[in-house]
Amino acid sequence: MTELARKALLPAGLQDVLPGTAAREAEIREKLMASLAHAGYDRVKTPLVEFEESLLEGAAPELSTQTFRLMDPESRRMMGVRSDMTPQVGRIAATRLVDAPRPLRLSYSGDVLRIKGSHLRPERQFAQVGAELIGVSSAAADTEIVLLALEALESIGLPDVSVDLNLPTLPVRLFDAFGVSRDDREVLTEALERRDVAALRAADGKVTGVLVALLEAAGPAQSALPKLKKLELPLGASEELYRLIDVAERVLASGLDAALTIDPVEMAGFRYQTGVSFTLFARNVRGEIGRGGRYRAGGASGEAATGMSLYMDSILRGLPDAEPVDRVYLPLGTPQREARKLRAEGHYTVAALEGAAEAKTEAAARIEAQGMGCNHIYIGGQVVPLNA
Amino acid sequence: MTELARKALLPAGLQDVLPGTAAREAEIREKLMASLAHAGYDRVKTPLVEFEESLLEGAAPELSTQTFRLMDPESRRMMGVRSDMTPQVGRIAATRLVDAPRPLRLSYSGDVLRIKGSHLRPERQFAQVGAELIGVSSAAADTEIVLLALEALESIGLPDVSVDLNLPTLPVRLFDAFGVSRDDREVLTEALERRDVAALRAADGKVTGVLVALLEAAGPAQSALPKLKKLELPLGASEELYRLIDVAERVLASGLDAALTIDPVEMAGFRYQTGVSFTLFARNVRGEIGRGGRYRAGGASGEAATGMSLYMDSILRGLPDAEPVDRVYLPLGTPQREARKLRAEGHYTVAALEGAAEAKTEAAARIEAQGMGCNHIYIGGQVVPLNA
Numbered sequence: 001m002t003e004l005a006r007k008a009l010l011p012a013g014l015q016d017v018l019p020g021t022a023a024r025e026a027e028i029r030e031k032l033m034a035s036l037a038h039a040g041y042d043r044v045k046t047p048l049v050e051f052e053e054s055l056l057e058g059a060a061p062e063l064s065t066q067t068f069r070l071m072d073p074e075s076r077r078m079m080g081v082r083s084d085m086t087p088q089v090g091r092i093a094a095t096r097l098v099d100a101p102r103p104l105r106l107s108y109s110g111d112v113l114r115i116k117g118s119h120l121r122p123e124r125q126f127a128q129v130g131a132e133l134i135g136v137s138s139a140a141a142d143t144e145i146v147l148l149a150l151e152a153l154e155s156i157g158l159p160d161v162s163v164d165l166n167l168p169t170l171p172v173r174l175f176d177a178f179g180v181s182r183d184d185r186e187v188l189t190e191a192l193e194r195r196d197v198a199a200l201r202a203a204d205g206k207v208t209g210v211l212v213a214l215l216e217a218a219g220p221a222q223s224a225l226p227k228l229k230k231l232e233l234p235l236g237a238s239e240e241l242y243r244l245i246d247v248a249e250r251v252l253a254s255g256l257d258a259a260l261t262i263d264p265v266e267m268a269g270f271r272y273q274t275g276v277s278f279t280l281f282a283r284n285v286r287g288e289i290g291r292g293g294r295y296r297a298g299g300a301s302g303e304a305a306t307g308m309s310l311y312m313d314s315i316l317r318g319l320p321d322a323e324p325v326d327r328v329y330l331p332l333g334t335p336q337r338e339a340r341k342l343r344a345e346g347h348y349t350v351a352a353l354e355g356a357a358e359a360k361t362e363a364a365a366r367i368e369a370q371g372m373g374c375n376h377i378y379i380g381g382q383v384v385p386l387n388a
Numbered sequence: 389m390t391e392l393a394r395k396a397l398l399p400a401g402l403q404d405v406l407p408g409t410a411a412r413e414a415e416i417r418e419k420l421m422a423s424l425a426h427a428g429y430d431r432v433k434t435p436l437v438e439f440e441e442s443l444l445e446g447a448a449p450e451l452s453t454q455t456f457r458l459m460d461p462e463s464r465r466m467m468g469v470r471s472d473m474t475p476q477v478g479r480i481a482a483t484r485l486v487d488a489p490r491p492l493r494l495s496y497s498g499d500v501l502r503i504k505g506s507h508l509r510p511e512r513q514f515a516q517v518g519a520e521l522i523g524v525s526s527a528a529a530d531t532e533i534v535l536l537a538l539e540a541l542e543s544i545g546l547p548d549v550s551v552d553l554n555l556p557t558l559p560v561r562l563f564d565a566f567g568v569s570r571d572d573r574e575v576l577t578e579a580l581e582r583r584d585v586a587a588l589r590a591a592d593g594k595v596t597g598v599l600v601a602l603l604e605a606a607g608p609a610q611s612a613l614p615k616l617k618k619l620e621l622p623l624g625a626s627e628e629l630y631r632l633i634d635v636a637e638r639v640l641a642s643g644l645d646a647a648l649t650i651d652p653v654e655m656a657g658f659r660y661q662t663g664v665s666f667t668l669f670a671r672n673v674r675g676e677i678g679r680g681g682r683y684r685a686g687g688a689s690g691e692a693a694t695g696m697s698l699y700m701d702s703i704l705r706g707l708p709d710a711e712p713v714d715r716v717y718l719p720l721g722t723p724q725r726e727a728r729k730l731r732a733e734g735h736y737t738v739a740a741l742e743g744a745a746e747a748k749t750e751a752a753a754r755i756e757a758q759g760m761g762c763n764h765i766y767i768g769g770q771v772v773p774l775n776a
Contacts, residue, residue, distance in 0.1 A: 007445070007686075008483035010438050012462045016480050019430035019494070026431060026497075030418055038731040040715065040738035040760075042407035043414060048436070048469075048501055048513055049456075050398050057395070068437075070456050070469075073503060074400045081436075081458070081469070092404050095396035101759050103744045106407070109414075113436055115461060125436055138743025151728060254724040298395075327428065336642040340539060343426040350428035355526025356491045371489050372428075 013117040013124030024322045025127065025312055028156050029109050032129045032310060035152040041107035041131045046088035048081060055080040057299055059087045060271040066114045083114045085128060086272075086307055090297035093134045093305075102135030102303075120287040127312035134297050137304035139243055142276045143250040145292055149280060149308045150256045153289075158318050160283035162259035163251065165221075166293070167244045168270035168277050170237060171211070177234035178207040192265050214265045221248050224262040240275065247276050272296075280310070285318040328376040328383050329369030332357060338381070347383065350374050401505040401512030412710045413515065413700055416544050417497050420517045420698060423540040429495035429519045434476035436469060443468040445687055447475045448659040454502045471502045473516060474660075474695055478685035481522045481693075490523030490691075508675040515700035522685050525692035527631055530664045531638040533680055537668060537696045538644045541677075546706050548671035550647035551639065553609075554681070555632045556658035556665055558625060559599070565622035566595040580653050602653045609636050612650040628663065635664050660684075668698070673706040716764040716771050717757030720745060726769070735771065738762050 010016065017025060033043060049055075049070060056064050068081040082088060085108050093104055109129045117124050131148055133141050146163060153161050171192060175185050184203065188211065191199035197215060200208050210233060217227035225248060233241055244264060251260055270277050270293060277293025292308025330339050330351040342349055350372045352359065359365040362379060369377045369386055376383050398404065405413060421431060437458060444452050456469040470476060473496050481492055497517045505512050519536055521529050534551060541549050559580060563573050572591065576599065579587035585603060588596050598621060605615035613636060621629055632652060639648055658665050658681060665681025680696025718727050718739040730737055738760045740747065747753040750767065757765045757774055764771050 004483055004486065007442055007479060009442070010435060011460050011465075011467055014435040014438060016435065016476075016484055017433035018480070018484060019432060022431040022433040022496075023425065025433065026418065026421065030414065033414065035731075037411065038734075038736050040736065043411040044407060045405035045410040045413065047398060047402040047404065048499055050402060054395055054397070068458050070458065072399050077399075079399055088404075091395060092406070095392055096404055096406060098392065101761075103741050105738075108410075111436055136741050136744040138741065140742035141744075144739065144741065147724065151731070256724070336535065336644070343423075343539070346426075348426050348428065350493075351532065353491050353521075353524050353526065353532065354528035356524040356529075373489075 011124070013114075013122055015123075015125075020322065021316070024319075025316060027322065028316060028319065029127065029129055029312060031156050032152045033107060033109055035155040036107040036129075036131050036148065039105070039148055039151065041105040041148070043107050043109075044089060044092055046082065046085055046092065046108065046110065049079045050082070050088070051075075052078040052080040054091055055082065055087065057087070057091070059084075059299070062271050063087070066116065068113060068115060081113045082110075083112050085110055085112060085130060086132065086295070086309065087298075089130075089132045089307075090134070090299075090302060090305065093132070094298040094302060103141065104134040105131070106134065107131045121311075123313060128309045129312065130307060130309040132297065132305055132307035134305040134307075135303050137294075139246040139250065139276075141304075141306055142243070142247045142294060143254070145306045145308050146247070146251050146278055147254050147256060149278075149290060149292060149310065150258050152310065153280070153282075153315070154257070156315070156319065158282055158289075158315060160259075161289075162261060162281045162283075164266065164279045164281065165244060165248055165251075165260065165262045165264075166266040166270065166277045166279060167240055167264045167275070168267045168273050168293070169275060170214070170240055170244075170264055171267060173237040173240060174207050174210055174233070177237055178205060178210075180205060180207055189267070193268060211265065218263040218265070219261060221252060221260040221262050225249070228262065228264065244276050276306075278308075280308075282315075282318040285314050287314060289314040289318065326376055327372075327374040328378050329365065329372060329374035329386075330378050331362075331365040332359065334378060338378075342378065342383070347376075349378075399512070401502075401510055403511075403513075408710065409704070412707075413704060415710065416704060416707065417515065417517055417700060419544050420540045421495060421497055423543040424495040424517075424519050424536065427493070427536055427539065429493040429536070431495050431497075432477060432480055434470065434473055434480070434496060434498065437467045438470070438476070439463075440466040440468040442479055443470065443475065445475070445479070447472070447687070450659050451475070454504065456501060456503060469501045470498075471500050473498055473500060473518060474520065474683070474697065475686075477518075477520045477695075478522070478687075478690060478693065481520070482686040482690060491529065492522040493519070494522065495519045509699075511701060516697045517700065518695060518697035520685065520693055520695035522693040522695075523691050525682075527634040527638065527664075529692075529694055530631070530635045530682060531642070533694045533696050534635070534639050534666055535642050535644060537666075537678060537680060537698065538646050540698065541668070541670075541703070542645070544703070544707065546670055546677075546703060548647075549677075550649060550669045550671075552654065552667045552669065553632060553636055553639070553648065553650045553652075554654040554658065554665045554667060555628055555652045555663070556655045556661050556681070557663060558602070558628055558652055559655060561625040561628060562595050562598055562621070565625055566593060566598075568593060568595055577655070581656060599653065606651040606653070607649060609640060609648040609650050613637070616650065616652065632664050664694075666696075668696075670703075670706040673702050675702060677702040677706065714764055715760075715762040716766050717753065717760060717762035717774075718766050719750075719753040719757075720747065722766055726766075730766065730771070735764075737766075
C-alpha cells in the first residue's frame, strides 16, 4: 500500500462524500424534509450518542448488537452511538413532548452508525430521512405514512417508485392460532424467508395451507387483493389481514402514482414492527430505498405509532446527477464589492487569488478560469461565457 | 428522579433539539452553506468515525484527548469519533483530491463530538459549518477566509458581527528570537493569557517590553494598526506581524460591515494555527461564534491552508426565532388530491386523522384545528383564517 492509499483508507462501510455528491445529498435531503414539513411533520434532531440504557430501551435485540458503545468519562456510564433514530424520536415523544397534542408528527434527518453492514447494505454509516406519526393506531394513520413517503419521493422526482405492503407479524399470529410448536415455527419461518412453497407443503399441520395461500397471493395489489379477501384466517390473524387490505385500498384510492404490491408474509428486515409495514423500491435501484410500519414508540408498552425511514444513499443512486452550476471566474483585481454583488445576484464565483493565480492578461485569465472549472468569466463589469 | 426524568436524561453536554429549533438550525445551516457554495467552496461530507491513525495524523495533541475511541470489530483497529472536521477535510485534500487544481476550496457541515465540554462551551456535541482554502499561503488567502465568514454571517442577517484578528504563533516566535528559556516561556505565556501587564513587566528579559507593547496595542483596528506599525520586532516575528497588518488592511478595504479588532498575542483556543488567525463574535452572544486561521492541511508537512468554522449553536442564539409558519387544518374527509395540491402550492397542512380527530361539525373541527397549532382551516375548497 502506498503512503497515499494508507492515508486515504477508511474503515469498511465508511466513506468520504466528495464535491458534487455531498451537495446533491444535502439538496435532496432538505427537499425531502421540506415535503415532510409541509405535511405537518415537525423536525427534531437527536444526539449522536446517548446513554445505552435509554438508547436501547424497548428496542429490538438486533439493534443492541448493531450499536457501538462508548464510555462516558463524565458520568462513568456506557453510551451508545445511534444506529437508528426511530427509538430516539420515540423517547423524545415519551418525555420532552409527552404533553404535546396527539397525533404527534415528527420528522428527522441524520447519519446513523452500525457495527456491521449487511450483504445488501454494506455501508456502516448512512444518512436517513424519516417521519414518525405517534399516538394513533388507525388504518388512516398507516395510510398517511405510506402516502407521506410517496409524496416526499415524488417531490424529488424519483422515478418508478413502488411500495410493497407487508404484515411481518402475521406468521407469528398464525403460528399462535394454530398452536405450532417452537421447532416447527423455525422450519416454517425459514421456508417463508426462502419463499419455498414445496418446503411449506412438506411441513405438517393446518397452518401450512394458509401460509402457502398467503405466499401465492403475493403480487400486484390488483390481483392480490381479491385472493386475500377470500382467505379465511383464525381470529386475530384475520383482523390483521383485513387491516392490511384496508390500507392497500386506501393507498390505491389516493391516486398517487406508484405501483403497489402486497406481500403479507415478508418478514425480513422488520425489527420492531407490530402491524402493517411497507418497503419502498425504485426501478433501477438495487435493494430498498426506505421502509416503515407500525410499532410502539418507546418500546412494547409505549404509544401506538407508525413511521418510515428513507435511505439517502439508495435514493441518490436512483436520481440523475445534479446539473453542474455555472461558475464565474473573477480575475485578479476584481473589487470585493463587485464579487459580493455577483454572488448576491445568484452567481457562483471562483476568485483568482494572489499567490496562486498570477494571470496578468485576459488570455491567461481565461485559461486559468477553465482550469478552475469555470464556464464564465467576469470581464469589463460583465459576466461572459468563457467560450465566447 | 421520576421515571419520566430518568428516560429523558441525556449525558452532560448532549441534547435533543426540539420542533422549531431543529428546523431553524437546518435552515440557517443550509443558508450558510449556500453562501460558501456561491463563493466557490465545494461541499464535502466526512465520516462520523475513521481510523484513529488517520483522524489524528498531524493533529494537535489536544484533539487526541478530546476524541472518543471505538474498536472496529471488522478490522480490529481503533477508530475515533470526529471531534473536529478540519483535519478530515485536510485528509481528503491530501488523498482523494490530491490532483484537483489549487487553490482547493472546500466546505462542510456536520456535528462533532468531544469528550469534555469547556467552561465557555459546555456542549459536547455541536454542529459546525466550515470552509477550507487549501494550497495558497498568501495574505490574499488569509483575507478571503475572513471575508467569506463575514459574508456568510451577513447572508443570515446576524447583527453586529465583529472579527478579532490574532497571531497565536507570535509569542513563540518572539521567545525564539530573544532566546527565552523554557521556564520563562511558561511564566510569560501564562501572563499573556491573563493579559497581566504587571506580571509581564515583572519578568526579566528584553522580550517583555515587546510583549507589553503588543498587549497594549490590542484594540480596534483603527487605533491598533498605527501602534503595531511602529513596533520593531526581530526578523521572523516582524514578517509575521506585517502579514497581520496586511490582512487587517485588506479586510478594512473590503468595505464589509463588521467591526475589526486586532489582538496579536491572543493564543487561547488556537490548536493548530500556524499564522494569521481570527475569532468571530456577535454582540449579545456569549463567547465566540466561530474561528479560523492558517494551518498546514494534513499536519506539519502538509499543504499551506487557511480555514474557518462557525458554531451553529452560538449563531442561533444571536438570531431571532423563526417566524411561525401558517398551518392549514384539513378536516376529516378532505380528499388526498386536494391536500397534495395545497402542499404543492406551498401550504403547511395538518390533516385530521380517523382514529384521532373525530370532529364531525365545522365548529368542532375549528376547535381541533386550534389544538393542533393551526391558524387556518380548509373549508369549502378554501383556505380560511381560523379566527374569521
